[in-house]
Amino acid sequence: MMSSPLVVNVAELLRRAGSVREIDRQIESEIFKFDDARIVMGSQVQVSLTLEALTDGIVVHGSLRAEWSFECRRCLRPLSGQAEVEVQELYQAVISDPDAYPITGEQLDLLEMARENVLLAVPLAPLCRADCPGLCPQCGSDLQTARCSCSREQRDDRWAVLDVLREAGGAKDDR
Numbered sequence: 542m543m544s545s546p547l548v549v550n551v552a553e554l555l556r557r558a559g560s561v562r563e564i565d566r567q568i569e570s571e572i573f574k575f576d577d578a579r580i581v582m583g584s585q586v587q588v589s590l591t592l593e594a595l596t597d598g599i600v601v602h603g604s605l606r607a608e609w610s611f612e613c614r615r616c617l618r619p620l621s622g623q624a625e626v627e628v629q630e631l632y633q634a635v636i637s638d639p640d641a642y643p644i645t646g647e648q649l650d651l652l653e654m655a656r657e658n659v660l661l662a663v664p665l666a667p668l669c670r671a672d673c674p675g676l677c678p679q680c681g682s683d684l685q686t687a688r689c690s691c692s693r694e695q696r697d698d699r700w701a702v703l704d705v706l707r708e709a710g711g712a713k714d715d716r
């Protein structure tokens with residue numbers, strides 16, 4: 542078995558349904574091999590989980606917290622934050638639930654489960670603010686701080702086509 546700092550020996554838990562074990566650890570993000578630019582390198586992932594023995598497996602629930610940094614999808618400002626996700630996952634020695642993670646021998650590894658859940662919790666396309674005006678598509682000015690002189694009329698060629706159609710149809714354009 543590959544060595545992982547999140548391998549937990551669950552021999553005790555497996556012996557008695559209903560028994561519980563708490564896991565509270567800070568793990569360096571590198572350990573997870575996220576291979577994702579959004580996760581801050583050198584940061585710590587907070588793992589706060591409770592393992593609870595059932596008759597046919599171990600339920601792992603609790604929270605994971607990781608630091609991310611990314612760019613606003615409209616203006617490219619650097620953004621950062623903390624992604625926190627609540628998890629509830631099942632581990633089984635004999636897999637009967639297709640979504641269960643494996644218990645190998647008397648050990649279970651929380652690493653891959655934590656990795657998958659953190660990646661789902663990190664924003665895919667964040668905005669610096671809900672109404673971020675973004676960059677001018679013509680000159681690239683940051684429209685949050687600069688006012689450029691590009692004509693809004695020419696911003697998108699598709700509108701020009703619409704204008705022609707409107708004129709041809711005799712409709713009034715009140716812009």
Ligand SMILES: [Zn+2]
Binds near residue numbers: 616617675
């Ligand atoms: Zn923005």
Ligand SMILES: [Zn+2]
Binds near residue numbers: 691
């Ligand atoms: Zn412009």
